[in-house]
Amino acid sequence: MNYFWIQLVLIAGAVILAFMFIRRWDAANTRAWKRIAFSVFVVANIYAILRPSDVTWFAHKMGVGRGTDLVLYVMVLAMGFLTLNTFLRFRSLEKKLTDLARTVAINEGARLNEERFDLDLPVSAPVNSSGA
């Protein structure tokens, strides 16, 4: 049996995975590709459910023994993309959370310490209404 095609697909998948890891992830066109990939996935899903024997036929073409094995291989790749996507998304969220919390902390802190030490900070000097 000739394994060439399946090897090509799996290696290409791994390379793309590594490439996306070091490149910017959230760019608009990366997002578009992710959506296209998802649509293809859904269509392929429905097709595979309707005509399971075609999956086996395609698996043979790719150099894989059974359709089930092909599905497994594709799942491993999909899982990899999913994990990476989640990881990068979490990290980007964490960065946003940090920036937000820092801004809140510094603003609150400046106000609190101004009160505690009766400081006269130019940033948020109390405005005295006239005639008070």
Added chain:
Amino acid sequence: MSQYDDVWLVIPAYNEGQVIADVVEGARKTFPNIVVVDDGSADDSAKHIMSTGAHLVRHPVNLGQGAALQTGLAYALAQQGAKYFATFDADGQHQTADVEKMVALLRTGEADVVLGSRFIEQNGQVPWIKRVVLRTAATVSPTARKLKLTDSHNGLRVLNREAAGRLRITMNGMAHASEIVSFLAGADLRVAELPVDILYTDYSRAKGQSLINGVNIIFDISLRERGRR
């Protein structure tokens, strides 16, 4: 008025209610300007800090020591007349006398950043296993080697305004120590090391870094440059 009016101590604190007030009051005998960043402590740290003369900045949620340091530096940088910025541990293991030495060196203008080192002069206070690991960390790290550092993970550092303003700590957790060193290696700043004394009390030992956490630090660092936007 004190001769250290232009120095700000930045102390990150997470669940240090037991000792924080003593540490802050002790340090305030020398340094009038202190900002303590309460990193979302679950205990009564904030109350104890309020009882001292230190400025208090509170993270609404726990973010990690690196994030707390960056917040404290940002706060101190915004204060009038602040010229020198020291990072200082909340558990009482650092000595203000060491900070004085480090500030004095910065004042000469011969360095932009002074890092504390436990290993310039041999001292018996560091537990031997910790000594081996920390020396290894300083030796294998390419950036620490470039700067010829003997101790890349010391929490005691003093930065001048230029260095503090340029530093951006993005590693929220404990990997910030390595991040700071690699920033210093990449930046065009003059870095010096001075020997410091560390008091390993039972308290600081219990609160300190466990060596297994080094695995987390290595992992964080290796991923740092990846997927950056």
